[in-house]
Amino acid sequence: MKKMGKYKLFLFTIIRWIIFALIIGIIIGSTTAFLLKTNDFLGDGIRKNNPWLIYFLPLGGILIGFMYMNYGKKNGNDIAKGNNLVIEGVHGKATVLKRLGPFVYIGTFITILFGGSTGREGAAIQMGGSIAQSVIQFLKVNKLDTKIVLMSGISAGFGAAFGTPITGAIFGMEMVAVGKLKYEALVACLVASFVGHYVTEGIWGIKHESFHIKSVPEVSGFSFTKVIIMAIIFSLVSVLYCQLRHGIQNVSEKIFKKNHMKRAFVGGCVIVLLTIVLGTTDYNGRGLDMLEQSFLEEVPTFAFLAKLVYTAITMGSGFVGGEAIPLFFIGATLGNTLSSFIDLPLSFIAALGMIAVFAGGANTPIAAFLLSVEMFDGKGIEFFFVACFVSFIFSGHHGLWPSQKVYEPKSRLYRFIKGETIESVEKKDG
Known part of the structure; x- marks a missing residue:
């Protein structure tokens, strides 16, 4: 009973x-x-x-x-x-x-x-x-x-x-x-x-953007080595974005005493100035056109850095929205740039960067890996699995969301108390 x-x-x-x-x-x-x-x-x-x-x-x-x-x-x-x-x-x-x-x-x-x-x-x-x-x-x-x-x-x-x-x-x-x-x-x-x-x-008949990998490299120790090296680079860029974004937020809140109106006004002015100086609107909004272009042909060498700065200023100064698509943009365009130095298919490296930067920034390696499977129909599944976890590990205890709790360290080298947040761990290690 x-x-x-x-x-x-x-x-x-x-x-x-x-x-x-x-x-x-x-x-x-x-x-x-x-x-x-x-x-x-x-x-x-x-x-x-x-x-x-x-x-x-x-x-x-x-x-x-x-x-x-x-x-x-x-x-x-x-x-x-x-x-x-x-x-x-x-x-x-x-x-x-x-x-x-x-x-x-x-x-x-x-x-x-x-x-x-x-x-x-x-x-x-x-x-x-x-x-x-x-x-x-x-x-x-x-x-x-x-x-x-x-x-x-x-x-x-x-x-x-x-x-x-x-x-x-x-x-x-x-x-x-x-x-x-x-x-x-x-x-x-x-x-x-x-x-x-x-x-x-x-x-409602919504159609989502689609990205296609034209070809993937053969599975070999050499190709995996290249993927691991790139994943480390992608992870470090995700950390750069997160640190810059949170740094701008912390500094602007301190200067303007958490007056969101003043913070966002100044941040908006900086974005306007950058747009005028660069003479393009490619990095405003979501940037889906260049994101899709990065899978097909060369994009400006430092496009990833421009988008990183634009997004960090936008989100750090008090505007709202999401950070996944900007991370996709940063990763894909960085991969596009790296394709000039690493002998791997362009669309594959762009896709790898798109997923790996997101994995490192969001601290969600399993979800990022599944995202690659669903977005790219399982192509290059072995490489994406490795890239997601390498990016996750090398990004350390940093991330998009300071309130994320840390239950297990990514390495024994990190000193932390179980249940601390990303924010508290960063302050302790910083």
Whole structure:
């Protein structure tokens, strides 16, 4: 009888998680479709045809700062933390505010329209956390299930944003902590990610960008050596981006005493100045055109560095959006540049850089590897597996999200206390 009771409880719990995930997946699939269509309309339809809109980026920054300063805080929780607030919500350190999703959407639209360098997954993830929090409160989800529901919101947002449901499922579990996966959340994350993806594509007809590897090198010790060397380079570039981005944020908050309006206005002015000096808008917005071009032909040698600086300034000064697509851009264009020195197929190196830089910056090697499988139809699977974990290890305890908890060190050389965050470990080692 006791065993029957356990099985009934187990079945009831699984069904409850699936219901929560279905609700979240359906809503997030629809909201993400709206996000993607609107971003395409604002970025490709309006901004590209009206390059003068870049001059309004500082004013857009003031508007974003005003919203976040005056309406972004409640009971000690601040939506300006973005993805970090969602991570802290999973760990029970904060409460994800329901307004987080709508605000990050508006902020992302403003950033994209006026030419800030940003992506979309941040908005989708934060909307996922926002919707998940609404489900938690409306259905009175208990504390034990709250973490799982929030992680399923992350999974739904990522899976729907990139059309990669398997990656999304794992990303929701891997994003929140380094060295630990909460497998208990797999069912909810998988359901939410697949439902979100199929609602976005199947119901709303969203077509995601596709990138193609024309050829891969033969598997050999020599080719693996090249891949490992490049993965180390990609990991170091991911660290450079993260450190510059967080450095700009910390310095600007200190100078302007956390006045988001002033921070974003100055950051917007710097982006405008850089755009004028370089004489191109290639590094404004998402940069999808050059990202796709990097798989086909040569791009400017230092395109990766320009995008790195643009994005670090944009995100570090208070604009909002996502950092995955900028990391894709940085990695792919850096790979394109390295192809002049390393005898490997151009499209393969671009793809390798795209995935490896993301793996190092996000601290999600498993999700990054699965992303390569889903994006490139499993081509070069051996190389991507090695590159993802090499980049993850060599990036050290750095990352996009300071609130990520570290449960196991990447090396015994690191001194840390179990459960510390990326931020605290960086301060200790720095």
